[in-house]
Amino acid sequence: MMKILLLEDDTVLSDILIDFLQESHSVTHTYSMQEALRLSEDNSYDLYIFDINVVDGDGLTLLRELRSFYDETPTIFITAFHDTKYLTKAFASGGNDFIRKPFELEELSARIENIKKHFGLNQTLIIGEEMELNTQTHILKTSKHLFHLTAKESELLLYLYKHKNRVVSTDEILQNLWKYDDLPSSDAVRTLIKELRKYVGKEHIINIRGEGYRFE
Structure with missing residues (x-):
């Protein structure tokens, strides 16, 4: 829905x-x-x-x-x-x-x-070779593992995927994943990115120093 x-x-x-x-x-x-x-x-x-x-x-x-x-x-x-x-x-x-x-x-x-x-709005989203994300249950399946993501990890992964192949800044992520009154520090984004890279691989989420992150 x-x-x-x-x-x-x-x-x-x-x-x-x-x-x-x-x-x-x-x-x-x-x-x-x-x-x-x-x-x-x-x-x-x-x-x-x-x-x-x-x-x-x-x-x-x-x-x-x-x-x-x-x-x-x-x-x-x-x-x-x-x-x-x-x-x-x-x-x-x-x-x-x-x-x-x-x-x-x-x-x-x-x-x-x-x-x-x-735009990946179906419940099951194919985000890479042998990798899919259920956006409702927040379960990420790869060829070898099954990960239970937090809701915010799932939301961030979906956002990066929707904007793949372009650099997404930390400020953009904060403005789109949190309400204005609840904005955390940029450390929250770095922590989420660190966890996601464990699941999907560093080669898929590229850190562009001083600019942000790009999903490939």
């Missing part, structure tokens, strides 16, 4: 989407861009579904602000616009998919499944 934040100010469409999405997922809905920003700061979501135009702003501006704070949550935009310039703006702001109104619910479901596949 994914946690979805839905920003949609069309009352009829939002009711339809909530009923549909809640069959398989946990859905938080708001009509307001400012409320969506507050919710995203206070909670962790697996997927954003944002309307481009809402009563107090737009989803594009919202996502640009979230991306500026290293929030890489996959995002699907929905819009009534059919002009391709909005498609370009959606992807330029950091969006991952785009769906035009009116649309069939089956199309939205297919797009969500595609997001899950590409």
Whole structure:
């Protein structure tokens, strides 16, 4: 079950989407861009579904602000616009998919499944040769061993995997794995990285001195 934040100010469409999405997922809905920003700061979501135009702003501006704070949550935009310039703006702001109104619910479901596949949101995630992580039980299986990770170790491994082949800074990890009021010191990240490297191998989590960590 994914946690979805839905920003949609069309009352009829939002009711339809909530009923549909809640069959398989946990859905938080708001009509307001400012409320969506507050919710995203206070909670962790697996997927954003944002309307481009809402009563107090737009989803594009919202996502640009979230991306500026290293929030890489996959995002699907929905819009009534059919002009391709909005498609370009959606992807330029950091969006991952785009769906035009009116649309069939089956199309939205297919797009969500595609997001899950590409961002490791399925329960079992293949993270390397003969290595898989169950994101619900936090069990990491390798060819020779089975490790019971802590929830935070599992969360960090998943985050590094989602951003593989780029350097992720300690500050980025802190901002995305902990709530603002509960931020620990950078030592907490180093400790988690040290433990994860025991499980997956030092060759998979590279320490880039002075910059951060890269998953390969």
